[in-house]
Amino acid sequence: MSEPHAPQDVRPLRFYYRVALKVLSLAGVGALVLVMLSGLLGSWFGADEAGDAPGLTVELADLSPxxxxxxxxDGRPVWILRRTPAMEAADARTADRLYDPAxxxxxxxxxxxxxHRSAAPEWFVFIALGTDLNCPLEYVPPQGEGEGDAWGGGFVDRCRGSRYDFAGRVLKDQPARRNLEVPPYRLVSDTRLVLGEAPR
Structure with a gap:
C-alpha cells in the first residue's frame, strides 16, 4: 500500500507568482505611460524636421488680405491665413490673456x-485642428475694440470651444492648453511657400 501524498508547501511558489505578476504589471503600466507620453510629447520633438510627407508648393499671389x-x-488640413493690420491689432489686444504667449x-x-509664429508677419500657416481633441476649427473674423468680449477674433475649436487668436495662440481658461500647431514650411518668395520643407 502506498503512503498518502504529503502536502507540499506552496508558499514559495505563491511568492514567485506574486513577484512575477507584479513585475509584469509594472512593465505593462510602464509601456502604457511610454505610449501616452510619446503621443503627447513626441510630436513636439523634431518639429523643425520635414518628416516623410512630400513637399507641397502653395501659390498665394491671388489670396487677398x-x-x-x-x-x-500629410493627411491633415492646413490653412494659410493672410493677416491684415486689423488682425495684428486684435492679437496685440489679447496678448495679456494668452495661456502660452511665448x-x-x-x-x-x-x-x-x-x-506672429510664422516666417513673415503677413502669413500664418497652421494645422487647422484644435490641440486638445483634434477637432475642426471655425474662423472668426476680426472684431473691433468695442465689439463683443475682449477677444478680437481668430479661431474656435468646434468641439469644446477653445479660442485662439490670429497667431494660433490659445487664450487662458480654455479647454486646450497648447497653441495651434505650425507645420514645417519655407517661404520661397513673398507669395509662394513649400509645406514640408524645414525653414532655412
Missing amino acids: GGIRKVAW SRLSRQPAAYRNA
Whole structure:
C-alpha cells in the first residue's frame, strides 16, 4: 500500500507568482505611460524636421488680405491665413490673456517661435485642428475694440470651444492648453511657400 501524498508547501511558489505578476504589471503600466507620453510629447520633438510627407508648393499671389487658403498636407488640413493690420491689432489686444504667449508648450519650427509664429508677419500657416481633441476649427473674423468680449477674433475649436487668436495662440481658461500647431514650411518668395520643407 502506498503512503498518502504529503502536502507540499506552496508558499514559495505563491511568492514567485506574486513577484512575477507584479513585475509584469509594472512593465505593462510602464509601456502604457511610454505610449501616452510619446503621443503627447513626441510630436513636439523634431518639429523643425520635414518628416516623410512630400513637399507641397502653395501659390498665394491671388489670396487677398484676410483670406484663407485651405490645403491638405500629410493627411491633415492646413490653412494659410493672410493677416491684415486689423488682425495684428486684435492679437496685440489679447496678448495679456494668452495661456502660452511665448509658445513654449507648442509645436512649431524653432525659427517661427516669435510673436506672429510664422516666417513673415503677413502669413500664418497652421494645422487647422484644435490641440486638445483634434477637432475642426471655425474662423472668426476680426472684431473691433468695442465689439463683443475682449477677444478680437481668430479661431474656435468646434468641439469644446477653445479660442485662439490670429497667431494660433490659445487664450487662458480654455479647454486646450497648447497653441495651434505650425507645420514645417519655407517661404520661397513673398507669395509662394513649400509645406514640408524645414525653414532655412
